[in-house]
Amino acid sequence: MCIRVQGEYSMPAKTVLALAFAATTAAGMSGGAVAAFADDAVRAPGAVQATETASPMPSSPESPGASPSAGPSESFTAPDVTAEQAISKAMEKQQDSTIASAKLESEAGTETWQVETLTKDDKWHQVTVDATTGEVTEDKESSESKQSTAVKDAKIKATDAIAKATEQQPGTVKELEFKEKDSKGSWTVEVVDDQGMTHEVKVDAETGEATMQPAETPTMSPTESPATSPTP
Incomplete structure (x- = not known):
């Protein structure tokens, strides 16, 4: 997780805590006060905000935009008259x-x-x-x-x-x-x-x-490539 300073830049949360610890230690604050100070620094409006970016999930065949799988071919019914x-x-x-x-x-x-x-x-x-x-x-x-x-x-x-x-x-x-x-x-x-x-x-x-006679296989144009599975 990173800490983003509004309008300026972002830094890792660990860096913020380290800076808070150094500042409060110099001021003679206790360990509990250090944690509280760091927590307030993270939560304080107008100071810094914690942001997380979710990793993109791999698309599945059922997800929108994925290529649908080919369905079965139309069934044949024998006619009454041969x-x-x-x-x-x-x-x-x-x-x-x-x-x-x-x-x-x-x-x-x-x-x-x-x-x-x-x-x-x-x-x-x-x-x-x-x-x-x-x-x-x-x-x-x-x-x-x-x-x-x-x-x-x-x-x-x-x-x-x-x-x-x-x-x-x-x-x-x-x-x-x-x-x-x-x-x-x-x-x-x-x-x-x-x-x-x-x-x-x-x-x-x-x-x-x-x-x-051998079964016919569909030919592929030079610009076409075989379908591939979505990459995770």
Whole structure:
């Protein structure tokens, strides 16, 4: 603890007591009087005041300003209508067509399957299937598509790819897409397991070989650094 002289400077309490002892000893005061004098000197208004500065406490994760911990990811609930059933409904609507992709989407609390088909005359269609009732709610022709027309020549069709993928990784399919790279076709299938984790399985469109893909890890920019715990 330090003694601060108002408007001037501060000194340790021990120094004040030592000075008081020296002054009162010279004056012939007793030990008790010395203590009383020193105490009065500390407490006397306009003379000196004792001040203490609290040491800063380490911040905790719960304190304001601390970074909140990441919460659990949103849970996945399997739809009433499976990917295979949605594909079947889309093919009933667009007969003799080829399935190129199927994706489960949610909007305003309504889940739908967006199924993309390619007709014999190379016209793309987007078929919307209600993921709860299985009803086809929309069928529209699409002038543009990111898919390749090579899907028509794939030996492994959409439902075959789903079967191969779920054999490799059991779970619920939430997305299926045909891709072509270097004149080689493959299916990318996203499967959600019983713990809610999403896995990506690649199925060769020629041989049907299913391969688990490594999980993607978020990349960090050069200016970012890993999060660190607060320093006590």
